[in-house]
Amino acid sequence: MIETDPNTTQVMPDEDSSKRRQILEGARKVFMNLGFDGASMGEIARVAGVSKGTLYVYFSDKSRLFAAIVEDETVHRGTLNVQFDPARDAETMLREFGQAWIAVVCRPGGGSAIRTVMAIAxxxxxxxxxxxxCVIEGTIGRLAAYLQARVEAKELFIDDCHLAASQFQMMCQATLFLPFIFQGAPAPPPHDVQRVVASAVRMFLAAYGTKR
Amino acid sequence: MIETDPNTTQVMPDEDSSKRRQILEGARKVFMNLGFDGASMGEIARVAGVSKGTLYVYFSDKSRLFAAIVEDETVHRGTLNVQFDPARDAETMLREFGQAWIAVVCRPGGGSAIRTVMAIAxxxxxxxxxxxxCVIEGTIGRLAAYLQARVEAKELFIDDCHLAASQFQMMCQATLFLPFIFQGAPAPPPHDVQRVVASAVRMFLAAYGTKR
Amino acid sequence: MIETDPNTTQVMPDEDSSKRRQILEGARKVFMNLGFDGASMGEIARVAGVSKGTLYVYFSDKSRLFAAIVEDETVHRGTLNVQFDPARDAETMLREFGQAWIAVVCRPGGGSAIRTVMAIAxxxxxxxxxxxxCVIEGTIGRLAAYLQARVEAKELFIDDCHLAASQFQMMCQATLFLPFIFQGAPAPPPHDVQRVVASAVRMFLAAYGTKR
Amino acid sequence: MIETDPNTTQVMPDEDSSKRRQILEGARKVFMNLGFDGASMGEIARVAGVSKGTLYVYFSDKSRLFAAIVEDETVHRGTLNVQFDPARDAETMLREFGQAWIAVVCRPGGGSAIRTVMAIAxxxxxxxxxxxxCVIEGTIGRLAAYLQARVEAKELFIDDCHLAASQFQMMCQATLFLPFIFQGAPAPPPHDVQRVVASAVRMFLAAYGTKR
DNA sequence: TATGAATGAGTCTTCATTCAT
DNA sequence: AATGAATGAAGACTCATTCAT
Known part of the structure; x- marks a missing residue:
């Protein structure tokens, strides 16, 4: 006669509820702009357009909310939009990779995930x-695997593909990433990105494109 | 009590007084380990071995104290310990530069200035x-100037020395810097640094060491 | 959907509806274990197996719900399960009373009504x-009335039956009640209760059993 | 040269500083009137006449402040002002004890320690x-020791002095303590106390004053 | 100059209560 | 009638800053 259903009360709302997404969106803006400590739950609530109490309906505390944001950045926005095709030539593939990587680390619109995570690491x-x-090593790993394939295809001559992948990744950032982070420079225009990436590709192939 | 000494009354304490340096030293440790928000004035006072009130005798507020620390880092610890001699050959010079740069950005003993400043930028x-x-552009600028000299000496063949300098700087960080920052990895051992820098030098010379 | 039943619309739910009893039962557990302030409406809802909103359908606020619980305790559980028979002898009657009283104030299973009410009084x-x-004075009153009957029956010799009743009630608690309340001691085992009550009865009769 | 004295900062002020006593006094009033949960640190600060922050200079959190209050009650106000002299006769001694005990548990001026501690126990x-x-068992223990002495002096005839002490203690409360606690009755006037204690003494001696 | 006790604004978090469905 | 998502007021606690000594 006492029909108690413990699942009908105090249950965390749907993982994909619109309120939840709304909170994540607001929190992302605030956390990415102000950092973990600089962001206040009140400000997040204001930006998300919900009450402070509602934040705690969806996330048990500030750290969990932050972790959820970072997880989202990690999984959805930190993955390079590049299909590594082992059959394609290095020059094209590297150029695509480089541009995609800069798009990830110099994302326009303010609020850098990489900076925010660095700060709290x-x-x-x-x-x-x-x-x-996920974001750094995962990206390098995929590139390294591709390079290995090109080594086996005799297009490239690399001892340490992981090091080479990291070198290329870093080189693509030259003159672009640090001003973006330190000076609040806007995301670099495509023309600049292409120039820098092209130079990185040239350099990479000069070093690894022929048997030493 | 009435004999006022115009040099000590109502005057901001000496720029180099021992108390001031004592505060800066304590604040540096705390700020670099915990970040601007994570550091509390009480903790700084404790580590510096002075009272909280004394902090405000030398610095009007937390931000100014922080700025003073960063200035100190910028001027005293951010400058590469490398003498660029335009007459010396590129291979040696680049190797020296690379190792010195890693020493700056992967400083052992915890407390990264670069991360702390990034976080608050x-x-x-x-x-x-x-x-x-001072630290980033200044370093690149000095390297670029050296490279320009070697271009004029016909040892190197570079269009954009500033870009080339940045490329080299970034390449030296490959596989070293990001694990240090994100994973709290210890400062890389000299052997690793040498290997990575050597590879960067090789790559640099492969690209810029002969007329294209 | 339009067929409104005047007995169920806009009417406070039935005083004895099963939902209401369900809520009272859950609230009793929570309030008696945690006290008025320590209990939260959410926890009550969870334990009762209803939604938080439903609590407010039956009780306008937390205080009223609490008052209803206490009323229930007062009426249903605070009444001694003892039939005072003016014809029965004092020794037997007092022994029964004493044991029943201890059962009320040292109720096993945690959650003391007397403590909870004391705390908020x-x-x-x-x-x-x-x-x-109801609980204290009512109990004493019934005992006092019985004693008066025995006085009239010449078995006892008491000036102030109300005082005597209270004295006996208190004596029965000796060494039992305060450890139960303050130390979280378990409800005293029957053997201890019998011993203490027997001693109280002996004392009572020594004082009031013969003409002074 | 760096004369750091870690003892000069962040030190808990003097155990007996006037501010500390001021806080304890204010907190005592608020805690004893409203209970642990009902009292807010803001209200305590207001009543004590200090800022909220100052509370935390002297007590690390609400629980410690509360514990300090209770400790103070326990040690300074919970001790019976009675000198047990084994040579003095039971009637006098018991009367003194009873009156002192009522003074402890029915302290005038509102704010009952015994209730507040019961509630949180x-x-x-x-x-x-x-x-x-300290307060309950300590008191009973001292009385029991005195009774034992009188047993040895052949004035009293008691099997279980601890039980007897507790019985006397409880009897003294008859008709006085529970109205005080539950009904907010004022502290009982001396005349009533004397009457109830006198009756308790009479009863005690009737039971334990002659060999059974 | 140096101190450290004192402050109070601001932070995270909880929870009684409301209301659209 | 029943739900449970949403709210916002209030609470414990922190910390940058001030000031009398």
């Missing part, structure tokens, strides 16, 4: 590790 | 600009 | 008064 | 235990 090591593993 | 633009200008 | 005077009148 | 067991041990 020492105090929230799991967050830092997860972001590094 | 959006909220304290002047601090970010000043650090970028 | 200053802030909710009506609740305190009502509990006192 | 389940959630703060150490506080409950300490209060019980």
């Amino acid at each position: 020492e105090r929230m090591p799991e967050v830092g590790h997860r972001y590094y593993d | 959006e909220r304290m633009p002047e601090v970010g600009h000043r650090y970028y200008d | 200053e802030r909710m005077p009506e609740v305190g008064h009502r509990y006192y009148d | 389940e959630r703060m067991p150490e506080v409950g235990h300490r209060y019980y041990d």
